[in-house]
Amino acid sequence: MSADGHDWTAFGRVDTDGTVYVKTSAGERVVGSWQAGSPEEGLAHFARRFADLVTEVDLLAARLNSGTADPQHTVSAIKKIRESLDEAHVVGDLDGLATRLDELASRAGSKADEAAEAKASARAEALTRKEALVAEAEQLAESSTQWKATGDRFKTIVDEWKNIHGVERKADTALWRRFAAARDAFTRRRGAHFATLDAERKTVQSAKEDLIARAEQLSRSEEWNETAAALKGLMDEWKAAGRAGKDVEQKLWQRFRAAQDVFFNRRSEVFTARDNEFKDNLAKKRELLAEAEALDVEGDAKTAQIKLREIQGQWHDVGRVPRENTAGLQKRLRAVENKVRDAIDVAWRRTSIEDNPLLAQMRQQVEEAEQKLEKARQAGDSKRIKEAEASLAGKRQFLELAQKSA
Template sequence: MSEWTSFGRIDADGTVYVKTAEGERAVGSWQAGTPEEGLAHFARRFADLVTEVDLIEARLSTGAADPARSATSIRRLRESLAEAHVVGDVDGLAARLDKLASLADEKAVQQRAERDAARAEAVARKTTLVEEAEQIATESTAWKVSGDRLREILDEWRAIRGVDKKTDGELWKRYAAARDGFARRRGAHFASLDASRKQAQGAKEELVAQAEALADSTDWTETANQLKELMNQWKAAPRASKDAEQRLWAQFRAAQDTFFSRRSEVFSARDAEQKDNLARRQELVARAEALDLEADPRGAQSAMREILTEWGQTGRVRREAAAPLERRLRAVEDKVRKAMDTAWRRPDPAANPLLDQMRSQVTEAEERLERARTAGDQKRIAEAEDALASKRQLLALAERAT
């Protein structure tokens, strides 16, 4: 009772007053019971206000309440105290509300600053993403990686909150424009690439056709050079699409393999034949070097003619293998010729001018053959060999007749 009477009273007619620093103020009328009951009734109303203020203070201190809304509620309560129908320490509650109002304002300012900072950070993050997207759109040629990154940027974008609608809309327009620009540039690249691949396919189809046309050629050296040149052109040409490239390469290689396999077979047979020819020439040279020029020059000459005839019938031999044998054979020919010259210069009771003339013709024919071999003219060699064989045969007949 003493607490209530210190903040309010009821007069004889039932009017209830609250005591404040500014004086008493009528807050209501009580006719339903004793003055104590009336003061208790208005005191409970004051207690309800205190409870509401306690709740606001608790929520504000824990951060559960929105400071701006709390400030509005505090000011509403503070303004209502001037006409509140309560009995209690109105001045103390007013002072408390004033402090809470200052605290709420401080927290509201802090909250706005935090929201502004968060908004600025969110704007900065989205701006960074937009700038990255714009750089990708104008510079990147790593089409798959960049396309994946643009989708990742979109996912990151959607996770960012707190940007105002206007700024967000402007940044989104920039991102969308960058994404569309990248898509157009990528599309143009692959369209150009498709055109290039089609052109490359046409060029390689032509190379395949040329290779296949050469596959059955027997001009081994020239065709091999042509196929090598086609291979160089193939390597220099752009790549076609993967399937076309594999298919055309298989055809191109098959044509080359056909030609080189055939050439290999022919060269193998030729090598075997030339190996036999070489062995035959080695045998002939051995026979020539074994001739006894001192004992029987004329017999050696006759044997040498037979060796030379067989030599001309041995067929082709590789130049590097044939050259040493030819030098050895010519050395024997020179020895035979010198031996015959010596024999002709000896006094011969049976000397015959006709035989001398025929021997001279044989010598001239041998010299012509030697000149033809030196020149490497196969036609002249063949003609000279035939002429020499004929003259040697006539001389042999004449010598037997005498």
């Protein structure tokens, strides 16, 4: 009995003369002779040979099922065993083993066909991938100006190329020649570009040295606004000029910037001194403003007017203040001026009305015209506004003439 529990000796017999037979569906056939022992030992010997064949077939089947075997190699091995059965010197179920081998041969054949198709598909895919790499290389060689990135990409393509297998040698060689030609074309175009770039950089260097000379000359100027604008113009020219060689660009910039710094540092010193002066002036004007705002306009408008004129004279003599404070100071001073003027005007009108009824009447007409204009403006009626402005202008003119006559 074999290790798998089968008694293969049942498929054979030993004749009295020691001849060993195997039983098949086609009848008995001689597989050998046994003289070394009992008939049972002879049958066991030839059954073990059959068991070895079964073990070999089991291994082929297991490898085929696991997918680790080469299907084509398995087909060949099965065919070899199948053809040997008719003359095999074994005792066992040859018909059953033949049937099993035929079934395995069919399965192995199917897998071999699948493997062949997969191999052909992989070869086609590999060819497509290499053709795509060549097309990319040719496109880069023709138009790319990303010199470093494209150079790196060509190196990467070579690495990718090495990892693509299965393309037929002839097609692979032809594709590689196209790739190499594209890479050489790019290398030549890149070399020509950098040769041109070197010439351009020398031109840029010359232009920037001229800008430096002009900046150094302007650095001694005391025309602060005009020179600052001129230096800004030189900066625009500098940016538009492009870049000189890598080894000189930074040195050129440092010289150009140093010339600008000389001027702007000098200007800063002057402006700082001026700012300090303006701050002193600001303190003085604030004192004058406080004095003006404290005037007793309501109590004695005439005296307030006289004092305000003195303050205004001093205000002018003090000089300029920081720009950000100018508008606020002027606004507050104008408010005092308006307050004094209104008080004087009220006092004058009071006197005029008392002394001259005609002037009082004309002033009343002016006030009425002013009220009509204000109402027109509030209504947003452009026609009424225009008519009211004309009427008011006329009444004011008559009033001025009447005041002069008086």
